[in-house]
Amino acid sequence: MSVSVFRLWAGLLLLPLSALAQLSAALPVARRAPNPAWLETLVTTSPVLRQHHVGVSLADAATGEKLYELNADKYFTPASVMKLFSVYAGLHLLSDSVPGLRYVVRGDSLIFWGTGDPTLLHGDVPSRRVLSFLQSRPEKLFYAAIPSVAPYGPGWTWDDYNYYYQPERGAFPVYGHTVRFYGTAGRTMPRIYPRFFGPLTQAAPTGTPNPDDDHVRRTELENQFAVFPATKNWVDETPFRTSPALLLQLLQDTLRRPVGVVTFRVLPQDSVRVVYGLPVDSLYRRLLRVSDNFLAEQLLLLCSSRLGPDSLSTRRPIRVMQKLFLADLPDVPRWVDGSGLSRLNLITPRTMTGLLLKLHQEVPEARLLSLLAAGGGQGTLRRRYRPVAGRAWLWGKTGTLTNNHNLVGYLRTKSGRLIAFSFLNNNMPGDDAPVRAEMERILGQVRERL
Known part of the structure; x- marks a missing residue:
């Protein structure tokens, strides 16, 4: 934009x-x-x-x-009926395709940053356009971190950190910010995607309490995963803790090329370009039909990226929507997140x-x-x-x-x-x-x- x-x-x-x-x-x-x-x-x-x-x-x-x-x-x-507000925001603020990343070229360097697009290597709505773009560019790659939202939204339940429905939010997510585990009955260790997290996963020690009957539990503040024995085949998605350092490791591991980090701001002479990904209806349909919290949260960040290229905020698109497009509703909604996870809505x-x-x-x-x-x-x-x-x-x-x-x-x-x-x-x-x-x-x- x-x-x-x-x-x-x-x-x-x-x-x-x-x-x-x-x-x-x-x-x-x-x-x-x-x-x-x-x-x-x-x-x-x-x-x-x-x-x-x-x-x-x-x-x-x-x-x-x-x-x-x-x-x-x-x-x-x-609860999750608030996702309709997020989709309504997307219908007004986004074009017909998801903006995957923004970038500028300066000399022999390509500097890119996130728009909140959740589809890069996502297990359910995957898009390879951003990945193919970064793999094919001849320039040196540099990632620019921009100000974004806190990993968890206001009023979220802190002890749901282990469950698929509450991944962390971010400006440049990969793999849906979750690790997928594919367990087979009788086998101690599951298949793990992405494989990067294999060395961080081990069998739960015998006698470890498992009060919620989980297949996998992550330690609260670290990416250490414990797998519990099961008598049936199973599939589990467990959120991982995000960080700039981990993002760089995952990007370099996936792209098979180095990625540097720069402190960056857009200059007047910069020509900011956008790489677009999936049609937006693919995103809307998935997040509404199965009530995907992560996609809904990232959708609001995508909307924010269209209102300003240098930071991502949940409040900004909510404020714009309430003032420009929702002022005629019967009662003013209290709208604080994209997914409805918060009981403050x-x-x-x-x-x-x-x-x-x-x-x-x-x-x-x-x-x-x-x-x-x-x-x-x-x-x-x-x-x-x-x-x-x-x-x-x-x-x-x-x-x-x-x-x-x-x-x-x-x-x-x-x-x-x-x-x-x-x-x-x-x-x-x-x-x-x-x-x-x-x-x-x-x-x-x-x-x-x-």
């Missing part, structure tokens, strides 16, 4: 809210409608939903007409539905629904909301933390109407399986009767 474009974004941030509101597509005018008595009875008399906090908001996706609301103006912990059901209406208004319907998990199809909804007569009828995004389970998205009624819905459940005292089943029963009735 050119310097003039960065200045344009900076100027937009200084506009009054009245002018900013005109930059975003206005929400459809919402006509008030009384809550259907049958639906009110289903929700409010449910013994499954009675013990915890429930918020529901339904609206016609085409017209914005409100169809049902319960506690729609109350704030809830959203807060959202109301009607605001979540408002975002769904904006998405439907701004993105072609076929493309929009293809990005979400389809009921009975894939991802987090593959075992529920199964197709009827071979046709999907619900597309959504789940959000789950301990004691919370939420579902938002779109459902197609028997009459062909598309409904945007938010169904939020917080402070559940026990297992969420009965709540999931009850939500499916109620939304099935919505499909039949609205």
Whole structure:
């Protein structure tokens, strides 16, 4: 992005809210409608939903007409449904391809730095364009570290460091910041990818406590991995601790050529260029369907890289989105990270539905629904909301933390109407399986009767 474009974004941030509101597509005018008595009875008399906090908001996706609301103006912990906000940011701030890295050439040296692109050597959404680019360049390679976010987001759970769903964030991630272990029953040691971490992995000493029944445990502050015996084949992903020194080792090991480090800033005479990678929809689809926290966090950093080339921030794209594109939502969301891992995020059901209406208004319907998990199809909804007569009828995004389970998205009624819905459940005292089943029963009735 050119310097003039960065200045344009900076100027937009200084506009009054009245002018900013005109930059975003206005929400459809919402006509008030009384809550259907049958639906009110289903929700409010449910013994499954009675013990915890429930918020529901339904609206016609085409017209914005409100169809049902319960506690729609109350704030809830959203968990992973916040990923829809990150994707909405990407739709506005990114082009049709992921920016993989930025670089300048000075004499016989190529200086490159990160954009937050998570796909370099990633196990699920891998892109080789950046790798091929760096391998093929004749210049000497130098990596420039730029200011970026802390490895963990605000309000994240510190003792989840060992689990696949909480890798560290960074400006130039490789391998998804995780080590993949492929275990075989009866064998002490698994296959390890990348192999760089093989010497750092050993069998857990006999008698080592394993209260969480893990296959692999990493020490909290070091890249030392212990493998526990298993009677079945298994696959595990364990985050590794990141550092500039480790990044250089991994890059040199992978590129098979030296990479230096420089302290660097862009000069007026520099011609900053970008290497692009995967189509953005590949990223959006993966992070929404399987609720990939790492991809969602890095997506916000990608958005930040488009707003300024010299540092990466989560707050910057959130601030831009709230001022330029989300000022017309019913209630101001508290939005602090890209994935929804933080319990500091807060959202109301009607605001979540408002975002769904904006998405439907701004993105072609076929493309929009293809990005979400389809009921009975894939991802987090593959075992529920199964197709009827071979046709999907619900597309959504789940959000789950301990004691919370939420579902938002779109459902197609028997009459062909598309409904945007938010169904939020917080402070559940026990297992969420009965709540999931009850939500499916109620939304099935919505499909039949609205």
